[in-house]
Amino acid sequence: MAIETRKMRKFLNDPAQVVKESLVGLAAAHPDLVRYDAAAQIIVRKGAPRKGKVALISGGGSGHEPLHGGFVGLGMLDAACPGEVFTSPVPAQMLAATKAVDGGAGVVHIVKNYTGDVLNFKLAAEDAADEGIKVTSVVIDDDVAVQDSLYTAGRRGVGATVLAEKIAGAAAEGGADLTKVTDLVKRVNDRSRSFGVALSSCVPPASGKAIFELPEGQIELGIGIHGEPGRRRADLGSASEVVDVIVEAVVSDLKPKRGSKVLAFVNGMGGTPLLELYLLYGEVDKKLRAAGVEPVRNLVGSYITSLEMAGASLTVLELDEELTKLWDAPVHTPALRWGV
Amino acid sequence: MDAATITSWMREIDIAVRAERDHLVQLDAAIGDGDHGTNMVRGFEAVVQALDSDGGSPPGKLLILAGRTLVSTVGGASGPLWGSALRSGGRVLGDQATFDGMELVEVLAAALASVKDLGTAAVGDKTMVDALEPAVDTLRSRLADGVSLDDAMDDAADAAEAGMRSTIPLQARKGRASYLGERSVGHQDPGATSTALIIRALQKAVTKDS
Numbered sequence: 001m002a003i004e005t006r007k008m009r010k011f012l013n014d015p016a017q018v019v020k021e022s023l024v025g026l027a028a029a030h031p032d033l034v035r036y037d038a039a040a041q042i043i044v045r046k047g048a049p050r051k052g053k054v055a056l057i058s059g060g061g062s063g064h065e066p067l068h069g070g071f072v073g074l075g076m077l078d079a080a081c082p083g084e085v086f087t088s089p090v091p092a093q094m095l096a097a098t099k100a101v102d103g104g105a106g107v108v109h110i111v112k113n114y115t116g117d118v119l120n121f122k123l124a125a126e127d128a129a130d131e132g133i134k135v136t137s138v139v140i141d142d143d144v145a146v147q148d149s150l151y152t153a154g155r156r157g158v159g160a161t162v163l164a165e166k167i168a169g170a171a172a173e174g175g176a177d178l179t180k181v182t183d184l185v186k187r188v189n190d191r192s193r194s195f196g197v198a199l200s201s202c203v204p205p206a207s208g209k210a211i212f213e214l215p216e217g218q219i220e221l222g223i224g225i226h227g228e229p230g231r232r233r234a235d236l237g238s239a240s241e242v243v244d245v246i247v248e249a250v251v252s253d254l255k256p257k258r259g260s261k262v263l264a265f266v267n268g269m270g271g272t273p274l275l276e277l278y279l280l281y282g283e284v285d286k287k288l289r290a291a292g293v294e295p296v297r298n299l300v301g302s303y304i305t306s307l308e309m310a311g312a313s314l315t316v317l318e319l320d321e322e323l324t325k326l327w328d329a330p331v332h333t334p335a336l337r338w339g340v
Numbered sequence: 341m342d343a344a345t346i347t348s349w350m351r352e353i354d355i356a357v358r359a360e361r362d363h364l365v366q367l368d369a370a371i372g373d374g375d376h377g378t379n380m381v382r383g384f385e386a387v388v389q390a391l392d393s394d395g396g397s398p399p400g401k402l403l404i405l406a407g408r409t410l411v412s413t414v415g416g417a418s419g420p421l422w423g424s425a426l427r428s429g430g431r432v433l434g435d436q437a438t439f440d441g442m443e444l445v446e447v448l449a450a451a452l453a454s455v456k457d458l459g460t461a462a463v464g465d466k467t468m469v470d471a472l473e474p475a476v477d478t479l480r481s482r483l484a485d486g487v488s489l490d491d492a493m494d495d496a497a498d499a500a501e502a503g504m505r506s507t508i509p510l511q512a513r514k515g516r517a518s519y520l521g522e523r524s525v526g527h528q529d530p531g532a533t534s535t536a537l538i539i540r541a542l543q544k545a546v547t548k549d550s
Contacts, residue, residue: 114516
């Protein structure tokens, strides 16, 4: 095992323990914000449950750090349920998290649209209801690379998840009720669209092998966040040409009103440096303005990743006054902090 | 057939998914995210452990215990899907100590119904249903034809394997492979593959029993 681990060029003790050991480290780094419940494998906001406050929880496979554990704290999530790498967590984790954060005002489950996440959260919500906890669930599905249809699993949940957690979390912190917080998650999802591209695959620690191989000079268009190949492969053009494809995909689906104010979120997939992400943001900003919308807020960095995949995604959220105000509200979590 | 048949079935699955772990990972890496083999091994290892520490429950209760264990250890989509399938199958048997071939058909039919309901998938969507449904149909019709349970079960396992292979030319409409669209064509579905292993494991357990 030791030799295999070294071959992977990863910092590991035992590949089977990577998630648990990383969560121990997250809690050790941010004891003022979160605690790690190792028995339940959940990250819980310090001081939870807060009486009378609507709680937000999310979860999903690991490998997308800082999502979701890095977003637990003031003005965002109350708990996160990390599964194994790229594998949905189990209902017992979600139920434990729901019980740990319920302050009597209800709990919102923010679920990314993957079959496993949806099924496990559904079972957990039923269990929580049996125990008398008010739970609402919102499924995030903002990825325009996937065609939505009644006959498919539908669009994936990607970048809008981060924006929904921030905005709805701010509302909950400000005392909004369960219906209001739930509606805000839905509103952010409805008004957001994303599209991702990759320049490399990634290596899950359990298998030690790259999920796919991308020949030099090629780009995968329409990727998700699990190291999976995209919708199609193309020759890699300049950054400006790549951003043309991304902005066109997002804007043509979102169809924002001319003159709309938007939030532009340029996200790194884990293996692309900030040097390139800012370069991409410069192009995005220019091209969005050319498309008739005004980026008045932005987020640039690696916030919803796919292990060490080289690549990036763009999420555009059509703002309104209320969403902008909630975006600007104070947040203090391991990965996102301002106004505090 | 009785509780020992169920225990033997779960042991055979444990052996099979362990042996095919890398193959399942490889199939899943091609059109999913490469965790299917690892997840199935983790789940059935836990199921065997849970059954080992059980003190003489009837077969239906063992299936419910196995299903509960899968839900609480596997995650992903296969955890809830197989977990619910085994629980639904187990409920069919209630507290009875033994069951016959036609009752086994009802167990599998309930499992199939639960997978289709939870996953909203049908034959042709490139999922585990493509292997499970033909297995259930074949077992039912062969037994109705008066074929022995061993032979009928063998045919059912063959049908599951044929169903598994039938997923290769299909474009996925459910599950993570559906995100690939046309690029999912030409790959065998990992969920249908582990389902064929599970049905073959049942055939081995049933044959050993008789």
